[in-house]
Amino acid sequence: MPTSRRDFLHTAGALAAAGFLPRSLPAMPSVPSPVSPDFRGRPCVVASANGLRGVKVAYDRIVAGEDPLDGIIAGVNIQELDPEDQSVGLGGLPNAEGVVTLDASCMHGPTRRAGAVACIEDIATPSLVAKAVMDYTDHVLLVGPQARRFAIEMGFTPQNLLTEKSRQDWLRWRARLNPNDMYLDYDGTVKIKFHTGTINMNAVTANGDIASVTTTSGMAWKVPGRVGDSPIIGAGQYCDNTVGAAGSTGRGEANIKACGAFLAVEFMRQGLGPEEALLRVMQRVIAMTEDRLLGPNGRPRFDLQFYALTKDGRFAGATAYEGASFAVCDEQGPRLVKCAYLFKESERPR
Ligand code: SD4
Secondary structure, X not given: OOOOHHHHHHHXXXXXXXXXXXXXXXXXXXXXXXXXXXXOOOOEEEEEHHHHHHHHHHHHHHHOOOOHHHHHHHHHHHHHOOOOOOOOOXXXXXXXXXXXXXXXXXXXXXXXXXXXXXXXXXXXOHHHHHHHHHHHOOOOEEEHHHXXXXXXXXXXXXXXXXXXXXXXXXXXXXXXXXXOOOOXXXXXXXXXXXXXXXXXXXXXXXXXOEEEEEEEOOOOOOOOXXXXXXXXXXXXXXXXXXXXXXXXXXXXXXXXXXXXHHHHHHHHHOOOOHHXXXXXXXXXXXXXXXXXXXXXXXXXXXXXXXXXXXXXXXXXEEEEEOOOEEEEEEOOEEEEEEOEEEEOHHHOOO
């Protein structure tokens, strides 16, 4: 039965009385108007720690006047094309069937556009395919074989992304999966990687234009067809040219439910600094986490990092546990900075 406005108000009142809704809804914060053309800020690039080389490349490009999205995509391309980074692009760890499938998304603040690809095979630079979706189609997200076909039509060259190193890691993982299968077990001293990686990068130029990008091979050994948070606009990355940008790496399943990157930007829009905004996002993620992924002390059993910057060049990284770092480049040059955190490592459930 349709709910009348009267019923709705009555229910809302009951929920407010029970503490589920604020008693009086606060006024919505106004969306800041676009800054004037003579706005002068601080150019800055932030990324996950594996973006240390990339933030310098991106920073130099945006300071030289290049578009912020082109700058950060050039930055993440370094990791996508590096076969030693097994969390992204060429050499990324494959799914359970030994197939490398990649996810990526990007946003361009000045033109308020976004593009993404998910579960794409054979193309080493999905960040550029995401940008091509943004630049050349009326859509935001292409997936699977059709995303691959689109990329080839756009001039990308397909290649085998499974390096010998990642193939060996996959064979070891598979051999250990089931003691009763027909695969001989590897020597027990060989360490199996359960990689979580990914690269997220965000940039703001001196005139306050913002962009964000995230690219990944996703969770190692995932169920074929699995898509993580990286290609989901508002989860893996988000940017609003009036406020700032944010993105994430780590357990995408945890982030998707909190729309973490969007939430971080919304918290910054409401006036929080980037560090406080990201810590609040992390708290929201934990509040949305199912019991099986929490320890008896309520602490998460997974890793998830967030990164953010504001239109005026402030930045932060944050995570649940002490010890993680993120990459930044501004006028002080490229460097790793410690992430803010909620808990000591000793509080992590064993
Ligand atoms: C994902 N956030 O696919 C990405 C990559 C990752 O563990 O680090 N996965 O969820």
